[in-house]
Amino acid sequence: xxxxxxxxxxxxxxxxxxxxxxxxxxxxxxxxxxxxxxxxxxxxxxxxxxxxxxxxxxxxxxxxxxxxxxxxxxxxxxxxxxxxxxxxxxxxxxxxxxxxxxxxxxxxxxxxxxxx
Numbered sequence: 001x002x003x004x005x006x007x008x009x010x011x012x013x014x015x016x017x018x019x020x021x022x023x024x025x026x027x028x029x030x031x032x033x034x035x036x037x038x039x040x041x042x043x044x045x046x047x048x049x050x051x052x053x054x055x056x057x058x059x060x061x062x063x064x065x066x067x068x069x070x071x072x073x074x075x076x077x078x079x080x081x082x083x084x085x086x087x088x089x090x091x092x093x094x095x096x097x098x099x100x101x102x103x104x105x106x107x108x109x110x111x112x113x114x115x116x
Contacts, residue, residue, distance in 0.1 A: 001043070001045060001061055002029060003037045005099075007036040007037040007038055008031055008036065008037075009031070009032045009035045009036065009037050009043065009061060010029045010030065010031050010032065011029065011030065011032055011045075011059055011060075011061055011073060011074050012025060012027060012028060012029035012030070012074065013025075013026040013027040013057050013059060013074055013075075013076045014026060015078060015080065015083060018080075018082040018083075026057065026076045026078050027057075027074055027075075027076035030073065030074060032061055032062075032073055035061065035062060035063060041063065041064070042063070042064035042065075042109075043061050043062070043063060043064060044061065044062055044063070044064050044068065045059065045060070045061045046059065046060050046061075046068070047059045048072075052084045052085075053079055053084050054077035054078055054079040055077065055078050055079070055083060055084060056075065056076075056077050057075065057076055057077070057078060058072040058074070058075040059072065059073065059074050059075075060072050060073040060074075061073065089111075089113045091108050091111065093106030
């Protein structure tokens, strides 16, 4: 998820290259319709992966305290061989060098990973 300086919320699907450690875009970013971030607000995010060769990755985000969207806002498949088995979960915060209102806090609450 990417939040712009004007509160625009964008989501995309990326993976980390197992050799160089670089981000690889699996599906390009899209602005989430109807969701605008304001300082101090909370956003919920759900990511689901299913299947192998290819693996289907789906994601959605919505304002905390509102109804979760029934459909996925982004979905893509990835057949990268190194990612077709059990893996891990990571959350990363990043602040662009051009930001003038640092520090900015990123907090993660109620993180869970479950195997259906």
